Amino acid sequence: MTVSDIELSRAVSHALRHEPWLYELELDEEGWAPVGQLLAVLREQGGGWESVDRGSLERMLSTATKRRHQLDGDRIRALYGHSVPGRVRRLPAPPPARLFHGTAPESWAVIAAGGLLPMGRQYVHLSVDRETAVLVGGRKSAHPVIVRVDAAAAAGDGVTFYEGNELVWLADRVPARFVDVVE
Structure with a gap:
């Protein structure tokens, strides 16, 4: 039994957008969390989750129809959709017309x-x-x-x-x- 990319995306989104404390994660002011901590807590769920690794995250990101997450070295974040307390800092940018x-x-x-x-x-x-x-x-x-x-x-x-x-x-x-x- 393996975890599908859709299941992984949902779990990562929930952890990084909505309830990081349930996953024992602390997001920095830009919403980043350590990849190792995220993977460890996902693996603790047992079953197919035990095989989730960095390659699983990379595959999920590369096959997603919408870019929801960003992986940078040893950290990961959700790009949007946050409902966590406190504000995730974003950099202003000129929008399309x-x-x-x-x-x-x-x-x-x-x-x-x-x-x-x-x-x-x-x-x-x-x-x-x-x-x-x-x-x-x-x-x-x-x-x-x-x-x-x-x-x-x-x-x-x-x-x-x-x-x-x-x-x-x-x-x-x-x-x-x-x-x-x-x-």
Whole structure:
């Protein structure tokens, strides 16, 4: 019995994004954790987990459809999606001119009035294209509303953006004046 890349990705995401204390991990201010500690605690689960090693992590990262984690020497981190207490520090970056956000239809009125807020996450998650936003919004509704963000104007007005990966951008918040619904 072996652990699939999907199972490994879910466990690593849970450990690095949501409850590192359950895995006896301490994240630094940028969300990094020691690879050796993560592997040791995963192996303690027994069964197929006993064979999880650095090669397993590297394979999981190379075959993933979305880049969710980053491996750097003897450390690993989740790139986005954190709900841990305390804020994971990100470096500001100039965003693409337009970004998108998929959401449930009942959320649009709240967004139109108050803008995009991180809700239970540390940052607002934005997609680089409409197609990705449709997929993300599809997790919230069978008929998601796709919100377009004028990221260039927002950045010009002082909104800070951070690159999550090649498909995901992050922001502290996006005021309502920079969002509209894609037709």
